[in-house]
Amino acid sequence: MWAASCLASCCASCACEACKGVARGISRRSARIAYCGLFTLSLLLAWLLRDFAGPLLEKIPWINTFTHTPSKEWFGTQAVLRVSFGNFLFFAIFALLMIGVKNQSDQRDSWHHDGWMVKFILWCTLIILMFFLPNGVLNVYGQVSxxxxxxxxxxxxxxxxxxxxxxxxxxxxxxxxxxxxxxxxxxxxxxxxxxxxxxxxxxxxxxxxxxxxxxxxxxxxxxxxxxxxxxxxxxxxxxxxxxxxxxxxxxxxxxxxxxxxxxxxxxxxxxxxxxxxxxxxxxxxxxxxxxxxxxxxxxxxxxxxxxxxxxxxxxxxxxxxxxxxxxxxxxxxxxxxx
Incomplete structure (x- = not known):
């Protein structure tokens, strides 16, 4: 049992290091691939939540503030808007941070190419936080979008x-x-x-x-x-x-x-x-x-x-x-x- 536990721990550690190595290699070659990957992930997440997150959103009091519960399509739209808003904030933050960067000698260039674990955590955090916003904020974002x-x-x-x-x-x-x-x-x-x-x-x-x-x-x-x-x-x-x-x-x-x-x-x-x-x-x-x-x-x-x-x-x-x-x-x- 002890040997199996050690083996599983070693395998998990190796897999983690391998993933980090792949991420570092991708970021060194092209950060564009990783950013496109996050964008693709956001599309798939919005699609899944649109179809399956309705029953969960109905139970959130600051989202379902209605006397008569809206249709399932309304909650699906809310899920898509919140994922979209979080994704927009993530890319907008990095777009603002990169203003004026013209070559790789700029220190901020490393923010663009490195730190993908931190970026992924930030991306997840922003999307999760969007589900704590009131409906009014999302309605404004929906009209602007x-x-x-x-x-x-x-x-x-x-x-x-x-x-x-x-x-x-x-x-x-x-x-x-x-x-x-x-x-x-x-x-x-x-x-x-x-x-x-x-x-x-x-x-x-x-x-x-x-x-x-x-x-x-x-x-x-x-x-x-x-x-x-x-x-x-x-x-x-x-x-x-x-x-x-x-x-x-x-x-x-x-x-x-x-x-x-x-x-x-x-x-x-x-x-x-x-x-x-x-x-x-x-x-x-x-x-x-x-x-x-x-x-x-x-x-x-x-x-x-x-x-x-x-x-x-x-x-x-x-x-x-x-x-x-x-x-x-x-x-x-x-x-x-x-």
């Missing part, structure tokens, strides 16, 4: 533009007919997929016999933007290509679907109400993957390239052709509008 989520969608578009621009440049640089044809095929596929999905949106969210003008407005607006992106991308002043516009068109169509499918399942214009559970899970998984890929890509690009998301006045700025194309696109778009 609505605008933050809209801003993040715009950031996702910029990230997607950067990715497709690099993709397009890489295939064009090969200067072979095969790759030009491949660019055309991919672009046409994205446009075809966008129009097919739009057709399903008309079928699902504008059922006959119901007044669904708002849904119709969103779908038609998306189609107008899809066509507008195609026209602007081919404008001589932009000097662009169809691939970035096609990918953005498909992304906008997905965003439109995501918004319409989130309508209440008892809403008469929501034609997917009979499959609300499967649609909700599918939309959630797709949204999480899109968010995670955007964060990981931006972290990798921002860390490995000094030009990505740098201000135009910075000496580090200068993605060849990318910023000029965006500015040209905006000028053309303003001309079309005004």
């Amino acid at each position: 609505r605008f933050g989520s809209g801003l993040f969608l715009l950031v996702q578009v910029v990230i997607l533009l950067d990715f497709t621009h690099n993709w397009n440049e890489a295939w064009v640089a090969k200067d072979e007919q095969f790759w030009y044809i491949a660019l055309l095929v991919v672009s046409l596929f994205c446009y075809l997929a966008s129009f097919v999905v739009s057709g399903f949106l008309f079928h699902w969210f504008t059922p006959t016999g119901h007044d669904c003008q708002l849904n119709l407005f969103f779908i038609i607006t998306t189609l107008v933007l899809v066509l507008g992106f195609a026209i602007i991308s081919l404008h001589p002043q932009v000097n662009g290509s169809l691939l970035p516009a096609a990918v953005i068109a498909l992304y906008c169509t997905y965003i439109c679907y995501s918004a319409l499918s989130s309508e209440p399942h008892n809403y008469e214009c929501n034609g997917l109400h009979n499959h609300v559970k499967a649609v909700s899970i599918g939309t959630l998984v797709m949204g999480m993957l899109t968010t995670l890929l955007s964060v990981v890509y931006s972290a990798v690009r921002a860390g490995s390239s000094t030009t990505f998301l740098s201000p135009p006045s910075s000496p580090r700025a200068g993605i060849p052709g990318f910023i000029p194309k965006i500015s040209g696109l905006l000028r053309c778009f303003s001309k079309l509008l005004f």
Whole structure:
């Protein structure tokens, strides 16, 4: 028994040291991996608590302050907001601490790369503390996060533009007919997929016999933007290509679907109400993957390239052709509008 206890203790100690060694190795190579890992963990935690933490939150008096207990969905939303708020505070604290750090000689650079055990404890502590806050604070955060989520969608578009621009440049640089044809095929596929999905949106969210003008407005607006992106991308002043516009068109169509499918399942214009559970899970998984890929890509690009998301006045700025194309696109778009 004594030998088994010693062996178990040694194994636990070795496992702990191995984990510390891996964490140190990861932090030395790239703190971005660890930060993305914490972000991924927060997404999974929010998902689990949304579905399973409702009965527990109902028993917390400073959360369930109602005479009539709200629905299970309300408590699930509260769990997600509290995890999100704790995660936001964690990253905001380190973002503020890193202001002005330009090279590794700054002492604060070690705060960014090292101390992952302390960071993980701080991250857990902040999330736990959020469950002790009153509902009023979370309601304010929920309203502010609505605008933050809209801003993040715009950031996702910029990230997607950067990715497709690099993709397009890489295939064009090969200067072979095969790759030009491949660019055309991919672009046409994205446009075809966008129009097919739009057709399903008309079928699902504008059922006959119901007044669904708002849904119709969103779908038609998306189609107008899809066509507008195609026209602007081919404008001589932009000097662009169809691939970035096609990918953005498909992304906008997905965003439109995501918004319409989130309508209440008892809403008469929501034609997917009979499959609300499967649609909700599918939309959630797709949204999480899109968010995670955007964060990981931006972290990798921002860390490995000094030009990505740098201000135009910075000496580090200068993605060849990318910023000029965006500015040209905006000028053309303003001309079309005004």
